[in-house]
Amino acid sequence: MIKLIFTTLLLIAAAATTLAQAPDADALLGVWEPSNGKARVKVEKLGNKYFGKIVWLKEPLDAATNLPKVDKNNPDEALRSTPLKGFRLLKDFEYTTTNTWEEGTIYDPENGNTYKCIIKMKDENTLDIRGYIGISTFGRTDIWKRLVLKK
Amino acid sequence: MACVILAATFLQGGCKKTEEKEWELAPVAIIWEGPLMEGPNTAQVAIDELLQPWCTQHQCTVADITHITPKSITITTTDSLLLTSCTSLALQAVSDDSKMLRIGIANPLVWHKGRATLTTTPDADLLPIANGNQFFWIMDANFAADTEATARCTMELLLTIGYKK
Numbered sequence: 001m002i003k004l005i006f007t008t009l010l011l012i013a014a015a016a017t018t019l020a021q022a023p024d025a026d027a028l029l030g031v032w033e034p035s036n037g038k039a040r041v042k043v044e045k046l047g048n049k050y051f052g053k054i055v056w057l058k059e060p061l062d063a064a065t066n067l068p069k070v071d072k073n074n075p076d077e078a079l080r081s082t083p084l085k086g087f088r089l090l091k092d093f094e095y096t097t098t099n100t101w102e103e104g105t106i107y108d109p110e111n112g113n114t115y116k117c118i119i120k121m122k123d124e125n126t127l128d129i130r131g132y133i134g135i136s137t138f139g140r141t142d143i144w145k146r147l148v149l150k151k
Numbered sequence: 152m153a154c155v156i157l158a159a160t161f162l163q164g165g166c167k168k169t170e171e172k173e174w175e176l177a178p179v180a181i182i183w184e185g186p187l188m189e190g191p192n193t194a195q196v197a198i199d200e201l202l203q204p205w206c207t208q209h210q211c212t213v214a215d216i217t218h219i220t221p222k223s224i225t226i227t228t229t230d231s232l233l234l235t236s237c238t239s240l241a242l243q244a245v246s247d248d249s250k251m252l253r254i255g256i257a258n259p260l261v262w263h264k265g266r267a268t269l270t271t272t273p274d275a276d277l278l279p280i281a282n283g284n285q286f287f288w289i290m291d292a293n294f295a296a297d298t299e300a301t302a303r304c305t306m307e308l309l310l311t312i313g314y315k316k
Contacts, residue, residue, distance in 0.1 A: 079253065084292065
């Protein structure tokens with residue numbers, strides 16, 4: 001009998017944890033600004049994963065062409081006509097542990113490189129975005145701020 | 152004995168020849184719910200069990216499919232918002248078990264009598280995305296201005312599917 005009660009309590013606790021995790025995972029949704037202030041990135045949930053695309057550029061026009069900037073540094077020549085505004089630079093993130101999203105990549109349009117990436121939410125308006133090659137020890141962390149601050 | 156079974160399996164697999172067929176998917180309704188912002192807006196459509204009906208029709212299994220690549224992507228609409236204010240479209244696909252894949256793009260977007268064609272990414276293999284229970288079409292549309300309206304179009308996809316027969 002004690003075993004049954006214990007098991008039931010465990011199941012209730014597990015269910016409560018699952019229910020509590022769903023809103024945490026979606027805490028990443030919103031518009032974020034990298035520390036250099038050059039762009040704003042909107043994070044969306046597509047399927048069950050999280051993606052971030054550029055929705056605003058401080059300098060939207062290419063100085064050389066005076067046309068909207070495109071992904072001219074993409075290693076795939078066929079993709080170099082893709083508009084930078086709307087470009088999805090955060091891809092395939094999954095909520096793994098508390099306030100952490102992993103398994104995704106970040107793309108740097110300034111050099112055309114894609115890095116593995118871990119996103120950690122320091123508080124509801126601040127993200128640590130760590131891009132790295134190989135293991136996360138060797139990488140760089142940028143701090144992103146939420147554009148519309150939550151109270 | 153195990154070697155004999157392995158050899159037989161290998162021989163059986165080896166005897167199958169790969170065929171390619173064109174596969175026209177049922178038209179997909181794409182809706183961007185308003186309000187829409189100036190710049191990129193995303194619509195997503197969930198697709199369940201894409202491959203199984205095709206396999207049943209062609210008397211093969213999902214394991215027999217070798218590749219699925221896009222051949223043509225056509226967008227049709229009578230929506231004035233899309234016709235006048237949308238400057239580019241990009242189609243991707245993603246599933247929970249696979250990375251997002253670019254399928255096609257139209258930049259600039261050119262309409263001809265309510266029809267537009269996306270340039271396909273011919274090497275994009277949809278098989279790892281489509282062989283699960285569910286995947287998502289993700290369509291990005293760039294709009295020239297903010298609007299409260301909702302935009303709608305229909306997407307027609309022609310795929311090339313390779314399978315062992």
